[in-house]
Amino acid sequence: MRVLWTLPLVLVALLAAPDLALAAEEAAGSPNWGIAIGAGLAIGLAGLGCGIGQGLAAAGAVQGIARNPGAAGQIQTPMIIGLALIESIALYGFVIGFQLQGKF
Amino acid sequence: MAHPPTLFNLLEGVIPVAIQALAACTLLVLLLTFWVRRGLRGEDGVIPAEGFSVRNFLELLLEGIVSLMRQTIGPSWATYLPLVGTLGFFILVSNLMGLVPGLGGPTSYVETNLSWAILAVVVSEYAAIRHQGAKAYLSHLAGPIWWLSPLMFVVEVISHLARLLSLTIRLTGNMFADHTLVAVFLSFPVVALFVPWVFMGLGVFVAILQAFIFSFLTIIYIGLALEDAH
Numbered sequence: 001m002r003v004l005w006t007l008p009l010v011l012v013a014l015l016a017a018p019d020l021a022l023a024a025e026e027a028a029g030s031p032n033w034g035i036a037i038g039a040g041l042a043i044g045l046a047g048l049g050c051g052i053g054q055g056l057a058a059a060g061a062v063q064g065i066a067r068n069p070g071a072a073g074q075i076q077t078p079m080i081i082g083l084a085l086i087e088s089i090a091l092y093g094f095v096i097g098f099q100l101q102g103k104f
Numbered sequence: 105m106a107h108p109p110t111l112f113n114l115l116e117g118v119i120p121v122a123i124q125a126l127a128a129c130t131l132l133v134l135l136l137t138f139w140v141r142r143g144l145r146g147e148d149g150v151i152p153a154e155g156f157s158v159r160n161f162l163e164l165l166l167e168g169i170v171s172l173m174r175q176t177i178g179p180s181w182a183t184y185l186p187l188v189g190t191l192g193f194f195i196l197v198s199n200l201m202g203l204v205p206g207l208g209g210p211t212s213y214v215e216t217n218l219s220w221a222i223l224a225v226v227v228s229e230y231a232a233i234r235h236q237g238a239k240a241y242l243s244h245l246a247g248p249i250w251w252l253s254p255l256m257f258v259v260e261v262i263s264h265l266a267r268l269l270s271l272t273i274r275l276t277g278n279m280f281a282d283h284t285l286v287a288v289f290l291s292f293p294v295v296a297l298f299v300p301w302v303f304m305g306l307g308v309f310v311a312i313l314q315a316f317i318f319s320f321l322t323i324i325y326i327g328l329a330l331e332d333a334h
Contacts, residue, residue, distance in 0.1 A: 084314070088278075094277055
């Protein structure tokens, strides 16, 4: 019973494997396959950094509110500003990834 | 960048889509202005309106902007209020316009954002040069340690240019990503009934936030330009 949750994962892997093999075959034919990997890595790594950064910002803000619930309003505003500024870094990665999209 | 089709694509051959959207946004802002101005006229103009009205909402926003400017810029804040207020309201109206299905906002196009960012950065640089003087400004760019100054100069110039780029790409990317997300989810048959609502809600929040961030960063750049050199 405990191992039953692995069944959907196995099914997905089995069904997706021939699909992935086909896609890999097709994609390897194009001469600019590096651009495809670059586009994926651009948004992927940017999202990774942004996620960690925003997690740290939100964690600091929530800890501050936990210590001093009365200052919640004053902590919230800089938190929102900080989150938006960190988000913009991830957006730069998205823009690069988007620009690379049709080019391979 | 491929934008989802809007009402403005009908006249696309005659006038570019971004300019049509900007014209529509200008018309909206002017309408709002005249609406509020009618309430301010005459003897009763000083009395606040009752309840939740457009005038009260805009006065609230203006009060917020003015208090922020007073805090950051200091005594000469009134000179820059037209710039920051206009940018803020234009960006707010444009962002929200972009969320309406069928209308595109001028902020999804990089041209309008670049022009507003150039305006903000040029005004802050000009304020710095006028307040500190050209020599003090250049020596401020060079930094305190004399033998590091070539490196410092290059780094500071690049960081000032990066302000321009970051303002542009932040606004364009946020708006464009929201519209693209909604359009992509609308193209799937089943999830089109439920998922775009969530992203529209997020889009409204991001629209207001990005308008605030743009004007807040402009205020900060002007404040940095006007503070006395160390």
